[in-house]
Amino acid sequence: MMGRHDWSASVLPPPEHWPPRLSALVDLMLVSPTPTFIGWGPGLGLLYNNAHVPLMGDRHPLVLGCPLAVAWPKLWEEARPIAERVLAGESIHVEFQRITVRTGDNDRDAWFHACYMPIHDGDHGVQGIYCTLQDTTREMLTQQHRISALQRLQQLFEQAPGFMAVTQGPEHRFEIANEACTRLVGERDLVGRTVREVMPDVAGQGYLELLDNAYRSGEAFVGRRMAVHVSRSGNHREDRYVDFVFQPIRGTDGAVTGIFIQGSDVTEQERLEVQLRESEAKFRTITDAMPQIVWSTLPDGFHDYFNRGWYEFTGVPEGTTYGNAWSGLLHPADMGRSWQLWQHSLATGEPYEVEYRLRHRSGEYRWVLGRALPLRDQGNITRWMGTCTDIHERVIAREMLQREAQRKDEFLAMLAHELRNPLAPIRAAASVLPAAAGDAERTAQLADVIERQVAHMTRLVDDLLDVSRVTRGLAKLDLEPDDLKSIVTGAVEQVRPLIEKRRHTLATWMVPAPVPVRADRTRLVQVFANLLNNAAKYTPDGGHIELRVDIHDGEAVVGVRDNGTGIDAQLLPHVFDLFSQGARDADRSQGGLGIGLALARSITQLHGGQIVGLSNGRGQGSEFIVRLPMAKPATDAPATAISTQPAPRGNSGCSVVVVDDNVDAARTIALALEIAGHEVSVCHTATAAFAMAAHGPASVYIIDIGLPDMPGYDLAQQLRRHPGTAHATLIALTGYGRPEDRERSKEAGFDRHLVKPVDVGELTDLMDAISSCPSHAT
Known part of the structure; x- marks a missing residue:
């Protein structure tokens, strides 16, 4: 590489002109596997080996032989002080020296450990720099990443x-502490100070002991909602609550060297929870004091609260009915509808209201009214609050009222039916009478029909009035010593025609000894006749009836048993209720108003006794048992017989005034009295009657109480005050026959009290008795 290089532009001569010292170092450099370079001569001309070539990038080989300042212009600013020190004879080691390598248009940084050494050349001193590089880029990047992570x-x-x-x-000297820690302790300068110095007021609160124990034992301590009292400026003491952990820190040898403290100031949460607990305590106190069951659910309907009333009512252990477990206490027949309405409310948010039966701790299912309303926050349901109110008695009373109303309606229907029955022949007879005016026999037959049907209607009305008086406790009994066997025999004689008509057999057994009782004979005959009459009516023709009179445990006992239609189990508890009857056919062939047993019970109770009804069900017959207290045998002398022969009939009639606003009723009575030989006048108002009395007083006045212009009582008082009628016989005519009604008539000045409809025979007999008196003879 160096042999082929053009050294003409270099600050160094060609290799053949290099000093031996430089040539030797170059040879050593070229065989080195690590990047190595030499800066030689005054200009520090650059020489480097093949391992160094990648560091030069695009500048290789142009920078070979160039001054270091030219080869590395950016690095030279950092390396120049180092080079000056090395040229002064100092060896220098530099860690993580950054070298920027340019390849094309891209620069990349690399880091090296650089070892700079001076090159001595004998007497010439330091002639250059010899530098070896060790690539530490990876270590540097790792350290940078670690530093970055530590910074984060x-x-x-x-x-x-x-x-x-x-x-x-x-x-426990603070090494580091964050801002939240300084806020908690109220001090800014923590590092280097001990916990005791920073927070002297915790010395007696146990926290220093917890730190010591964590340091000694090496075991972490976790605190929850622990109170710590800290001092603020101005000696202000503040209570804080913290969640924290004291975590021991171990060194490489495993020994504890410090404590990592971490936690949260939960004072506000604690205060809110205290307020919430106080609010819940108040809520529970209020709901437990309520006379109702109170419950609450999550938005999805999960039951998570019941007040004390729930557990007292149901008797179940606390917490066992959360979720949907409460539904196990519902009556099976009510569960479907209750769940349907509850699911509808959960889906729509509509209020929940339903009546259902809930199992009481006694095992009884009691009616309750369940209600619930949603609690909302910004339109969203956050909770459901509900109540259950015990309405068992109210429901039972309502059902009873409904049954009473139904019985009343049934009774009114029966009454209408019973009254129409006699009205039909009466109306028919009345329409035929004009055509039979000349036929005495037919007229008598029609009159007989009318009389029988009126008598039947009278009995119906009398029965109603009778049961009204007795059941309301207004009837007064005429109690006399009597033999119960004689009373029962009298009842048998009354009912015998019906028993024979229905071809029943009557088996009678009576204890041989007398059965003394204190009784109103007429009333008790009415009781036993009613029982026998029912047995005869509700037993199919050819049936069997048993009558038994006995003494048991000091009581007189009368039993009437039949093998008739029997009584339904549902009806049996109500047979003595007013207007209660069993199932009847559409033609109501047995008749009656359903008041007989109610009357029998009331009369029996007035005698100090009791009556019960027994039956195994429809078609199984029935039995009624009457128990009466016994009386001591009578020792009084027998009563003197009183003559009941009728008084002789008078020889002449009376002058009579009939006062009645009912024109037909007045004319009918007047006609009957005229036929009997009396002189009769008719008035339809009290005013007309008094005016007639002023002109010509009569000896007898028959006065309707309900007159249009004034009550009959007032007319009677006026007649008593008038000299001409002061001693006349006054007869009250009214539809009211109670004892108090009769007493009021007497107080008004009436001599007699007749109850509508008037029996014509009774009226004519009364008039005959009056006319026989000399003071009334005409």
Whole structure:
């Protein structure tokens, strides 16, 4: 390479003119495997070996023999002081010297360890520089990467939101600390100072002991939400809460040399959590004090809270009904609809409301009202809050009211049916009467039809009034010593025609001894007649009825059993309810208003007894048992017989005024009394009746209580005050027959109280009795 080079432009002569010292060094350089160059002579002409050629780039071989300052113009600025020192006789070692290599238009940097040595030439002193290069580019790049990584780590260390520090030695002297650490301790200059010096107020808080223990044991310590009291400017003491770790740092020999401290100031989080815990405690206190069940779910419907009321109601252990486990307490029949509505609310955000049965701790399923509303944050549902209210009694009462309303409707339908039945023949007879005016026999037949049907309607109305008085406790019993067997026998005699008509067999057994009771005979006959009547009606023709009178445990016991249609299990608990009846055919062939058993129970209870109904179901017959308290046998002398022979009929009629705004009713009564031989006038208002009395008083006034211009009570009082009618007989005519109604009539001045519809025979008998009195003879 050097032999073929043109040395004419060089600061060095051709090789054949080189001094022996230079030639020897060049020969040594050329065989060296490492990049080596020589700078010779006053101009430091450049000579280099083949290993050095790549460092010259495009300048090779043009720079061969050129001065170093020309060959490396940029490097010369850095290398010139080195060259001057070497030429002065000093050997110099330079690490990581950068050399820029240009190839084409690209420059690249390479780093070398350079060893500069002076070249001595005998007496001529230092004549040049001999330099060997070792490529350290890879080491340099690795070091640069490491430095860059350390710089990034330092930046992260400084910028970390949590506090970080490294202490050295057993005295825990700060080696490094980030900004967050200085803010926590309130000091700026930490490095080089011990923890005790920087934070003397933690000496009694246990943290220095934790550092000592971590340093001695080599085991890390992790603290959670630990309180630390730090002093601020002005002796202000501040409580902070920190999460931290004391991590021992070990040297190459495995011994602990320091502690890495890392953590976060969680004071604000702790305060928020304290506030949240306080808020939750208040919430739990409030919800636990509520008389309702309170529950809450996540937005997806996951149940994560139940108040104390839930656990007291259900009796389940706490925490066992989270998620969907609570649904196991729902009544199976209510689960489908409840889940459907709940899923709909979760999907739409609409309020949730449903009634369902929830299993109580007693095992009973009780009705509750479930409600839930969504809590929203900026339109998004964050939680559902719900309640369950025990409405069991309300639901039962509502169902009872519904059943009562249904029974009332059924009763009204039955009443309409029962009233239409007698009205039909009455209407038919009334329409035929004009055509039979001249036929006495047919007229009598039609009158008999009307009388029977009116009597039937009267019994229906009397039954209603009777049950109203008894069930409301308004009836007064006339209790007398009596023999229960005699009472029962009387009931049998009343029902025997129906039993014989239906071809039933009646088996009767009565205890031989008397069965003394204190009883209202009429009422108890009514009870047992009703039971026997029901047995006869609801037993198919040719059935069997058993009647038993016995004494058991000091009580009188009467049982009526039949093999009839029986009673449904669903109806059995309600047979004594007012207007309750079993299933009937559309033609209602048995009739009745469904009030008999209600009346029987009330009368029995008024006697201090009880009545129960038994049946195994439809088609299995039924049995009713009445229990009454026994009475001591009567020891009183027998009552003196009183004559009940009718008084002799008067020889002449009375003057009568009938006052009734019902024209047909007034005319009918007047016609009946005229046929009986009385002189009758008719008025339709109280005013007209009083005016008639002023002109010509009558001996008898039959007055309707409900007159249009004034109550009949007021008219009676006016007549009593009038001299001409002060001693007249006043008869009240009304649809009200309660004892209090009769008492009010008496207070108003009436002598008699008749309940509509009036029995014509009873009325004519009464008038005959009045006319027989001399003071009323005309």
